[in-house]
Amino acid sequence: MLGGTRLGRSTAAAAAALVAAGALAGCGGGDAEAAETLTVYSAQHESLVRTMLEGFTEETGIALEFRDANDAELANQIVQEGDASPADVFLTENSPSIDVLDREGLLAPLEQATLDQVGARYRPSTGNWTGFAARSTVLVHNPAQLPQDQLPASITDLANPEWEGRIGIAAGGADFQAIVAGVLALRGEEATRAWLAGLERNANVYPSNSAVMVAADEGEIDAGVMYHYYFYRDRAENGLKSDDAELHFFRNGDPGAFLSVSGAGVLASSDQPEQAQQLVAYLTGPEAQQRLAESTALEYAVGNDVPSAEVLPPLEELQAPEVDPGSLDQQRVTELMQDVGLL
């Protein structure tokens, strides 16, 4: 009984102290500078976005606030918020989720000068958002198990019976679904459905691109579909997951050479549209693109005349297929994947 009282008191005292600490923490992030602060909802990797926008505030005097989460979470949140959204600018990791906002009429058109900074193939024909970085689809394989001369010529070959049980995909991830959207845009619905059905039979499904890479590296599978930068970043970090693996780029305009772009757009509901436009212009401009190329992100820069990191094969040599990034139909992709049982 006595012990109980004593503990009760000390817990209460500790709790009171913590409440005070909490209140302080809560006040810390208040509205110090209301004048010129843009709210950015960002689903692209935090470190990459921060690096690219490093010089923005200094150059323009506009402060930035970030809300970081996944593509799907933030796009859902903005749709849910509607006109009341506090966001001024939305940055995504893959383009389908920003395209959803475009279709819902939630984006404002970008200035032509901004669009002109990026090659036409890295932005949608609507002009309501633009790509600011790109990632290439690749096949990761362990050469000891799958030598060069046995590599498939096209990503569509992976649905053939001889690949049963030998390949890996991260079917649940936004990355792989963007690749499927690319195949859908290039080959049409029937071919895509047949391809997905083949994959459903052939492939082991992994939770993430890195898991696919590890499985290929360790020989659990012969090959896996993912984006290029997981490999290069792991090599740069310590190579724990990629030391025995190699990458195969499909090239030849194959759907497997699909480039997925990260999108940037200005919300139609923004109360600082001018500053928001300025931010997207900066993000796609030479300075930020140069920072991207020099960063450890190892994604492709898409700004005109900005070469990407040297370890990467040059973007122009990838022979990616022509796809309007605004034509990717994420909803149809999900339906098809659910039909064949991959989701």
Added chain:
Amino acid sequence: MPLVFVVAEVAEVGWAGLRELVFRSRVAELLGNTARLAGGAVLLCAVLGVGAAWLVERSALPGRRVWHVLLVAPLAVPAFVNSYAWISVLPGLDAYGGALLVVTLSYFPFVYLPAVAAFRGLDPALEDTARGLGLSGWAVFRRVQLPQLRVAVLGGGLLVALHVLAEFGALQMLRYPTFTTAIYDQYRATFNGPGATALAGVLLLLCLGLLLAELRLRGRRGYARTGAGVARAGRPVRLGALAVPALLGLGGLVALSLAVPLGSLALWMLRGSSTALDRAALLEATGTTLGLAAVAAVVTTAMALPTGWLAVRARGRVATLLERSTYLGSSVPAIVIALALVTVSLEVTPWAYQTVPVLLAAYAILFLPRAIVTVRAAVEQAPRVYDDVAASLGSSAADRLRRVTLPLLAPGLGAGAALVFLAVVTELTATLLLAPIGTTTLASAFWSASSALEYGAAAPYAVVMVLLSAPATVLLSRDARRGLTT
């Protein structure tokens, strides 16, 4: 509130649309998966939790105090960290086996804790009587102790099941599809997801079924000990030749649930190249997390007190309904709750959108059951007669609350607050969507760095998360050891 949101959305979809969304073979498969995992996990957690609790409380095992702390400690390791660690140790882990392993190792303390507390609260006189009547040790356990543990084990089992229903991060990494992972898939695809809400509706029904089942199994009997004088400490049972396997078993459990995740965190710290540690950022995230988690723990436990109290003292349909309805929020994935609060907050309190109070509301909806289970157990074991005696001695209601009731409930309240604290420290989705802009918690920093593959940079945040949770687990272990009826 989230319930209303889900029902409203489901109504919008309409019956025909609903039939198309719900009665698919995929949904049947998810149902099977979810049920298998929840069932397996509850069973394993119950066996491990009660077994370990018996060894620590009732056997003559050496180092029981140390074992006790080590057995509560897994609560400090977030399930997704655990999952990540296991994948790196055993990449070929089978989906069901791996999922069962990870959720069991992450959640068995939910059964262990109330089981220890209940063993403590048991009156040894009953067991002595049973032994005097010629029952063997095993029969005493089965016929005398186990029935008295029922409320504690069922409450813990319910928590395990609810957590399995809503678990996302760990299971997604292990590629074991359940309702919750499927809901996330839907959100990824359709963006104003009737499909997702329909699935969430099925999940709510599942949760309802669990709640009813637990209620029926628990029965209506009370187990408070009254008028028995001071309970004697029980005589520890000597294990003899069984001591070695028992020690090995406990050691194995601790190694699997603690050494594996902590070991791989250490490995990341040592072998990553992106280990350049930003001390200021780490410190700030730690402060924010500490503040949020502490306030949420106090607020949520305060909310749990009246509900837990009513559920025991004013047993009846209304009180039961009230108590049970709080469980629904925690069985639904955080993204459903968070998006519901986006809508509600913008409609009702637009000025409070993305401020701390709304975030605290989300935490309360998600974690209230953790507090209620422990508070309820405490009320259950605090005999009403003390209150009556105090009243008959002329003590006022406020005075009784302060001098009789709260001291009796203090361990339960502390345990509830600690459980909520642990949950908030590792919460991610609601924090990402609803926290004031620019807020960085340990969990969000860990997520951000690890999703960019910078494991070296991510590891310190996970380590601090574990360290920050350690005092709460010690608090939990102390309360449980003293028993709930000191």
